[in-house]
Amino acid sequence: MKIHLAGPNNTVLKDTIKITGSKSESNRSLLLSALYPGIEIQNLSNSDDAQVMESGLMQKKGTVNIHHAGTAMRFLTGYFAALEGSDVILTGSKRMTERPIKILVDALNELGADISYVNEEGYPPLRIKGKKLAKNQVSLPANISSQYISSLLLIAPSLENGLELELVGKITSVPYINMTLGLLNEIGIETSFQGNTILVKPKASVNPTALVVESDWSSASYFYSIVALSDVGSAITLSAYKKSSLQGDSVLQEIYTDFGVETSFGKNEITLIKASDTPKSFIDCDLVNAPDIAQTIAVTCFGLGIGCHLTGLHTLKIKETDRLEALNTELTKLGADISVTDKTLTLGTSSIMNKDIAIDTYNDHRMAMAFAPLALRTSLVINDAMVVTKSYPDFWKDLEKLHFKVREL
Incomplete structure (x- = not known):
């Protein structure tokens, strides 16, 4: 139109x-509520991106199409990688297949994930077979999109040993990293962000709580x-x-x-x-x-x-x-x-x-x-x-x- x-x-x-x-807060909150069912979300975004994210989180098998939603692509890559028993093809619009994701995939595979490329290396669609990620140390370039970093931080408390993430170089998009850590803290998860190292402690469950977006x-x-x-x-x-x-x-x-x-x-x-x-x-x-x-x-x-x-x-x-x-x-x-x-x-x-x-x-x-x-x-x-x-x-x-x-x- x-x-x-x-x-x-x-x-x-x-x-x-x-x-x-905010769709940024909404998508982070939706992923946390999928990991910890006691979380209630208030003032959730009515945006396409939030609806796509919510729909994607309900799937565990088959093709998950997130259309133009870059946040959902990055966050769901981490989510499915750590979701034992999941087996999905994560894809999106033509433009989404042109947006790089190799840095995140490499980091997740280094933690023990099973992610492969359906077509061109470094770009969606992705074949993701979810499994337990036992390793807890990984590094990323510090000047990349914060969504790669947040994808790892959001799943970190659900990992058996939590996560130690080292950011190499000068950090950009610090507010979005702090947004993610702030939401983790709000539901009772311990984190620290000292210099270029972020630590997230593991937590099997959280108390019922409301996240107001x-x-x-x-x-x-x-x-x-x-x-x-x-x-x-x-x-x-x-x-x-x-x-x-x-x-x-x-x-x-x-x-x-x-x-x-x-x-x-x-x-x-x-x-x-x-x-x-x-x-x-x-x-x-x-x-x-x-x-x-x-x-x-x-x-x-x-x-x-x-x-x-x-x-x-x-x-x-x-x-x-x-x-x-x-x-x-x-x-x-x-x-x-x-x-x-x-x-x-x-x-x-x-x-x-x-x-x-x-x-x-x-x-x-x-x-x-x-x-x-x-x-x-x-x-x-x-x-x-x-x-x-x-x-x-x-x-x-x-x-x-x-x-x-x-x-x-």
Whole structure:
């Protein structure tokens, strides 16, 4: 489905939006609840990714298709490897078969797993025969996607001897590692993270407990962008959020002060307030710990006509699409002066914004949502708009609540 998107007539925006639970926290919590049935999950994400993860965890034999869900691919690889008696083919979309997984497979096989490649070595589909993993020491490069690391950490307490994981080199995506460890601690599992070594103690069972999933800060980023591009006096309230968040993307509240947006915390909610219409003239951000908000920030800068230099983006090359090249293509279509490398994005200042441009989304939910706020400055067409269901199925409905004009073509 493609849509034509235009902004509201009144660009002083005021409303309250409830955002679904974080898919990152949801998928971690779902795996833990499969390992420890006494866990109850509250505010579970209604995203495609969480539904695919939940469905995958219910299977033990046959083909498990996780479609575009990269988190599910990494987490289920670890889960099935350690699930005695399982025998599955773990596969996904065409793009998923192009996303590397060799580092995780090698680590699991080193622990004693039985994982082989159905087609090309290093890439899904995977044949996984679950067995007891008795070894408890393994190492991984420290600069890889945190999902590889979290896949090992999540199954670690169910292993007979726990796990000692050494990260070799400079660690990236620390907040996502801490999110995983924080959830393990929340259900009573002992962990330590000293230097480059992570220890997880074994635990056969946990006491019945409720894990409350915080709403997704990545999803909140699009409303930060909307407020930044709106008029002074706009105030959008989002729930349910915590001041001390496990999510790395909560750094939004600091970054967006440069765009004139202030964050006020209430009880389980945040209010985004457009306090100033004089943003910084240039934004320089290292997003190594929060790469998922790079698209939002780049589009916000373009919408405001200011430049930016974003670094720490090396993991964006292997996401749902090559997000750096996708941003380069789509922002260029809109009139941007942009250049990218394999780990950086640089945007020049610009007063040009082309109208009624069709934005391609590349099977990537974040491309659709990151570009949507530009409707406050120019009308757009969003191709394959329902790709947003991967993480935020209600996104277009929530924009309509803010009086955006969403018309199916």
